[in-house]
Amino acid sequence: DIVMTQSPSSLAVSAGETVTINCKSSQSLLSSGNQKNYLAWYQQKPGQSPKLLIYLASTRESGVPDRFIGSGSGTDFTLTISSVQAEDLADYYCQQHYSYPLTFGSGTKLEIK
Amino acid sequence: EVQILETGGGLVKPGGSLRLSCATSGFNFNDYFMNWVRQAPGKGLEWVAQIRNKNYNYATYYAESLEGRVTISRDDSKSSVYLQVSSLRAEDTAIYYCTRSRRGDYWGQGVMVTVSS
Numbered sequence: 001d002i003v004m005t006q007s008p009s010s011l012a013v014s015a016g017e018t019v020t021i022n023c024k025s026s027q028s029l030l031s032s033g034n035q036k037n038y039l040a041w042y043q044q045k046p047g048q049s050p051k052l053l054i055y056l057a058s059t060r061e062s063g064v065p066d067r068f069i070g071s072g073s074g075t076d077f078t079l080t081i082s083s084v085q086a087e088d089l090a091d092y093y094c095q096q097h098y099s100y101p102l103t104f105g106s107g108t109k110l111e112i113k
Numbered sequence: 114e115v116q117i118l119e120t121g122g123g124l125v126k127p128g129g130s131l132r133l134s135c136a137t138s139g140f141n142f143n144d145y146f147m148n149w150v151r152q153a154p155g156k157g158l159e160w161v162a163q164i165r166n167k168n169y170n171y172a173t174y175y176a177e178s179l180e181g182r183v184t185i186s187r188d189d190s191k192s193s194v195y196l197q198v199s200s201l202r203a204e205d206t207a208i209y210y211c212t213r214s215r216r217g218d219y220w221g222q223g224v225m226v227t228v229s230s
Contacts, residue, residue, distance in 0.1 A: 001177065040216050049210060049220040050158065061218065093158050097215045100174040102160040
């Protein structure tokens, strides 16, 4: 199984700051066939279902603000949230959808000071 | 508008079984893989199972921690997917979400399953 290691587990920032969340996979998520990385990022606000933010490591889902940026390749990935807003208070998860079983990172809790 | 609605949760005794249903609308169900993902109270997300579409012979995949106790199925005529879970344990207590596609682009609101005597 591919193990997804996410860090940090939590962080607190002030509105307007930039946040970086890291996700490392135990195996490469890069497909040699199409050069795509099968890594997604989700946001789960308190009391809500998760919402897809980013897929294929860097493609923003429709309607997601452009302050959410996914990057990385192979085994190391990053979700950057620029100019954090109060509404970004949430848990964030990475997930690999490269091979079965699909696996999630343990999550990052983002708090706003 | 894509809609996903899970039903069938509730309180179940250890060792029991239940069948969760996920009704969908607003998209061509036949075109999509479907998943179940669960979240224990206060914990992270855990992928449970996926069923592919007809083009992929309805292939199924399961989390190893649940394999042998769960069965995912679908009925394209009803745009619905199902999860049968047996030999339930306290650690199966969770919100179970139905999600669309391999990358999980749409999620239902979830259904709570509580396993307790």
